[in-house]
Amino acid sequence: xxxxxxxxxxxxxxxxxxxxxxxxxxxxxxETAFRINRYDEFALEEALQIRDSxxxxxxxxxxxxxxxxxxxxxxxxxxxxxxxxxxxxxxxxDTPLARAxxxxxxxxxxxxxxxxxxxxxxxELWGQTGPSLAALMGWPCATTVIRQExxxxxxxxxxxxxxxxxxxxxxxxxxxxxxxxxxxxNRPRYPSLxxxxxxxxxxxxxxxxxxxxxxxxxTIKALHRPRSEKRGLRLEGNLQEKAEQLRELxxxxxxL
Amino acid sequence: METGIYVIAEHNELPFTGxxxxxxxxxxxxxxxxxxxxxxxxxxxxxxxxxxxxxxTGCDVLAIEGNALEEYSAEGYCAALREQxxxxxxxxxxxxxTSRGNEYAPALxxxxxxxxxPDVTRFRTEGEHLVFTRTGxxxxxxxxxxxxxxxGVLTVSPGAxxxxxxxxxxxxxxxxxxxxxxxxxxxxxxxxxxxxxxxxLEAEVIVAGGRGLRKAENLPxxxxxxxxxxxxAVGGSRPACDSGWLSYGSQIGFTGKTVAPRLYIAxxxxxxxxxxxxxxxxRFVVVINSDPEAPFFQNADIGIVARLEEFIPVxxxxxxxxxx
Numbered sequence: 001x002x003x004x005x006x007x008x009x010x011x012x013x014x015x016x017x018x019x020x021x022x023x024x025x026x027x028x029x030x031e032t033a034f035r036i037n038r039y040d041e042f043a044l045e046e047a048l049q050i051r052d053s054x055x056x057x058x059x060x061x062x063x064x065x066x067x068x069x070x071x072x073x074x075x076x077x078x079x080x081x082x083x084x085x086x087x088x089x090x091x092x093x094d095t096p097l098a099r100a101x102x103x104x105x106x107x108x109x110x111x112x113x114x115x116x117x118x119x120x121x122x123x124e125l126w127g128q129t130g131p132s133l134a135a136l137m138g139w140p141c142a143t144t145v146i147r148q149e150x151x152x153x154x155x156x157x158x159x160x161x162x163x164x165x166x167x168x169x170x171x172x173x174x175x176x177x178x179x180x181x182x183x184x185x186n187r188p189r190y191p192s193l194x195x196x197x198x199x200x201x202x203x204x205x206x207x208x209x210x211x212x213x214x215x216x217x218x219t220i221k222a223l224h225r226p227r228s229e230k231r232g233l234r235l236e237g238n239l240q241e242k243a244e245q246l247r248e249l250x251x252x253x254x255x256l
Numbered sequence: 257m258e259t260g261i262y263v264i265a266e267h268n269e270l271p272f273t274g275x276x277x278x279x280x281x282x283x284x285x286x287x288x289x290x291x292x293x294x295x296x297x298x299x300x301x302x303x304x305x306x307x308x309x310x311x312x313t314g315c316d317v318l319a320i321e322g323n324a325l326e327e328y329s330a331e332g333y334c335a336a337l338r339e340q341x342x343x344x345x346x347x348x349x350x351x352x353x354t355s356r357g358n359e360y361a362p363a364l365x366x367x368x369x370x371x372x373x374p375d376v377t378r379f380r381t382e383g384e385h386l387v388f389t390r391t392g393x394x395x396x397x398x399x400x401x402x403x404x405x406x407x408g409v410l411t412v413s414p415g416a417x418x419x420x421x422x423x424x425x426x427x428x429x430x431x432x433x434x435x436x437x438x439x440x441x442x443x444x445x446x447x448x449x450x451x452x453x454x455x456x457l458e459a460e461v462i463v464a465g466g467r468g469l470r471k472a473e474n475l476p477x478x479x480x481x482x483x484x485x486x487x488x489a490v491g492g493s494r495p496a497c498d499s500g501w502l503s504y505g506s507q508i509g510f511t512g513k514t515v516a517p518r519l520y521i522a523x524x525x526x527x528x529x530x531x532x533x534x535x536x537x538x539r540f541v542v543v544i545n546s547d548p549e550a551p552f553f554q555n556a557d558i559g560i561v562a563r564l565e566e567f568i569p570v571x572x573x574x575x576x577x578x579x580x
Contacts, residue, residue, distance in 0.1 A: 013394040013526060014547050025393070097362070097372065124392040125529070128362050128374055131330075135363035140331055140440035143359040144511075156442060163355050165512055166450065171329065172443040180359075182511075184498035217371030217405035221387065223397045230541070232556035242560050243571040246542065247578065249558060255461070255519045255540060256484065256575065 001056060001152065003047045004112045005081070006103055006133070007063045008037045009072040010123040023222025029068070036072045039118025041079075041188040042181050047116050048080045049186060050150060058082050060112075064102050065092045070204050077199035078191035084204045095215040096128035102209055103129070104136035114157065115178040119144060130180035140173040143180040150175075259346040260292040261285055264337065265309065266352045267328035268299065268446070272309060274352030276419035278412040279313055281376065282350045288381055291347060294318060295427070298336055298434075300326035306429045314424025322434040327444035330360040335436040338367045346406040353411035355511075361411050371403035375413040375529070391529045395551035414510050415533040454506040454513070459489035461519045462538070464508055465501065466493040466531075468524015468545060468564060472501050477568040478523060484575050491515070493531045509534035523564040527552025544568070 011017075012033040020026045036044075044061065051057040061076040063069045064087040073084040087106055093099055107115065115134070120127035127143070134141030146168070147160040161169040162182050191199070233249075235242045250256035261282040265275040279295065286293045295317045297306050306319040320340060324332045333356075341349065349364070351357040353375045365372030377398075378389040385402050388410065392399050403410075456462060463482040469475065469492075482488040492502040494509055508515055510530040516537030523544045525531060532555060535541075543556035546563045553559040560567060 014549070016549075017393050017396050019397070025397070097366075123394060125395075126374060126392070127358050128372065131359055132362040132366065132372075135366045141359070141363075142330075144355040158443075161355065162511060163446075164510075165507075166448055168447045168449070169328070170443070170445045170447060171441065174440045174442060177440070183494060184504075187500070215371070217365075217369070217403060217408075218373060219402045219404055221400040221402060223393070223399050225396070226391070226398050226551065226554055228554045230555055230557055232541075232543070232553060232559045234553070234559045234561070239562060239567055239570045240574075242562065243567065243574045246558060246560065246571060247575055250519070250542075253540060 001054070001114075002058045002060065002110070002112045003050060004107055004110070004115045005040070005044045005047045005059065005061045005076070006115065006117045006129065007040045007044065007061050007072060007076055008118075008121045008129075009034050009063060009065055009069040010037045010121055013122060019223055019225075023224060025223060034068055034071065036075055037118055037121045037123070039120055039122065039181070039183055041118075042183055042185050043116040043118050044076055044079055044081065045186045045188040046148070046181055048189070054150065054152065060085065062087060062103065062106060064089060064099055064209070066090055073204050074199060075191070077202050077204075078196045079189060080191075080195055084202070086204050086206050087209045088206055089209050093215065094220045095218050096126045097132050097218065098215040100129050100132035100136055103133050105209070106207065107133070107137065113175050114150070115139075115176075117178065117180045119180050119182050127180075130178055134178035137176075137178070139176050139178050141178040141180065142171050142173060144182045145179045146182045146185050148179055258292065259344070260294055261348045261350060262341060262344065263293065263295045263350045264333075264357075265295060265297040265305070266354055267356060268305075272312065274354050274357070274412075274414060275309065276312070277414065277417045278350045278352045279315065280417040280419045281379075281410070281412050282348070284417075285348065285379065285386065289386075296320060296337070296340065298325045298333060303431070306431070310427040310429050312421060314422065314427055316427040317429045319429060319431045320434050321431060322436065324436060324438050325434065327446055328356050329438060329441040329444050330356075330363060331438050331441045332436070333360045334363045334367055336434040337364055339434060339436065340432070341368060344407060349407070349409045351409065351411045353413050357411045361409050365409040368407055368409070369405060370407040370409050371405045372409045373401055373403060374411045376410050377413045377416040377529075394526060395528050396549060413529060415536055454491065454503070455489040456491050456506060456508065456513050456515050459487055459515075460517050461485035461488040461521070462491055462508070462515055462517045462535075463488065463521045463523065464491045464493065464525060464535070465496050465523050465564075466525030467495040467499070468526075469496055469501055470524070474565050475501055477565055480572045481521065481523070481568050484572060485519070493525045493528070522552055523568065525552055526550045527555060
C-alpha cells in the first residue's frame, strides 16, 4: 500500500510580512524561519501511524517550491517518511488549483492508494489544495477528518468528519481517496536520533516542473493590511506600568 | 438558465445561520449587479426547509430531492449541482464557508470550469469587476482576488455577513428530483453529540489561551487571572486544545463555542479568523501577545505586547495587593 503526504513549507507566523509597492509579499528570506506547515505534520504523523499499525505500507512525501523546501522534506524523512520528492519551482503558483495541478501531475501515474493533506496551510489559509487535488484525480475526498480507519481488504476508508462543535459525520469512501486532516487528530512525533541519522543518508528526489501551470479562472490582485475593526489602546511602559494601566482601565469600566 | 446568483443551502441546517449569511452576500451582490438570487436546497425530504427559507428570504427556492441526497456527501452535492447548474451561463454560486461547503466547492468549481474563492469576507466593484477579499497570511494580511471565468464559486466566511430579515412575500418553490447514484461514497451517517459543559456560555469574563501558552506549565497563569473575576471561565483557541492543554469542550471559535462575555482576555492567541468568529460578540477585549504584529490586536480594545507568563503574574499580584 502506498500513501502520499503533501507537505507545504511555510514562513513562521512571527515573520515580517512586508509588502512591496504593488501589494505583493516581500519576505526577507535570510531573516525568515521556514518550517513544515503544522497541519501537514498531522497528515504525515497519521500516515506513519497507519504504517506502524498495518505494516507493508510505503509513506512518501512531496513538496512544491524552491530549493529551501528541502529542509522541510528532510524533516519529514527524519520523522520517518520512506521517500521524499521535491517538485522544483522557483516561485510556487499563488492559487490552490494551480498547485493542485502540479501535485496531480506528479501523483497521477504513481499508484497511490491514499493521499493525506493538512486541512489548510497556516500562512495562506486556503484549505483548497487537498480537495482540488482529489477533484483533479477524480478521487473521492473527505475534509476536516478527525479520525480514520482503513480497510485494506475492502479497499475502503471510513473517516469521521468534524462538522461543528456538536456534530460529526462518518463517511466511507472507496480507495483511492484523499483525506484532508483536521488539526488535533494525533500528536506529531519528534524525530528520534536514529531516524535523524538515517535521514541524512536518504536522497531527496528532485523533479523539475518548470514554469508551472496557471489558474486561468482566479487572479490574486494584491495583499494589504486589514483595516482595524477597533481602534485599540496599546499600553506602553514596563510590565509594572502596563499592569497598573490595565487595572485602572478595567476598574473604570467596572470590569474588575 | 439565467445569469444570477445561486445560493446553496447548508445541508439540514437549523437555524439557517450559514445559509442566511451566504444569502446576505448574494443579496448585496445582486443589487450591485442587477442580478436575481435563487436558493437551492438539497436533501431527501426538504419541503419544510424550502418553505421556511422561501418565507425568511422572500427568494425563489429550488428544492432538489433525491435518495442519494438524504445525507450530505461531496460527491452527491457535486453531481446534483452540476446537473442543475450546467445551463447557467454566467453568475456566481455562493456556498456557506462551512466544513462541508469548503469541501465540495473546489470540485464543483472544477466541474463547471469556474474559478473558486473560499472564505470571502467583503467585496467591492471596480468597473466591470467584482473584487473579493479574504483573509490569509496568519490573519495578518488580506488578499484581493478576481474570478475571471464567467461563472464563479464563492464560499462565504462565517460571521462576515449578518442576515437581516426584510419583510417580503415568500418566494416560489420549485421541486425537482435528482436521482444520480453515488459510486465512490459508500455510506454517510450524521452524528450529533451533547455539547460538553465548560461554563463558557454563562461566564461574564473569559480568559482564553492560545499557542502562546507554549507549555502546559503555563496554564495556571490563566486560572490565576480568571480567579480575579466573578463568573469567569477559562477557554482557548484550537491550537491550545490540539496541544492537549485544554479540553475541546473549552474551545472557542468557528469549530468550537461562540461566546459573548462582557470581558474577553486573550492570552497568546494570534487571532485567526476562525477564532475571532467565535468571540466577535465580546463587549470588551484585552489582548496580551508577545508578537506586536498579532492580528488579534486589530480586534482589541486594549493591547498589551508582553509574554503572558511574565505579564499575568505582575498583574495578578498588583490587583491582589490593591484589594488587601
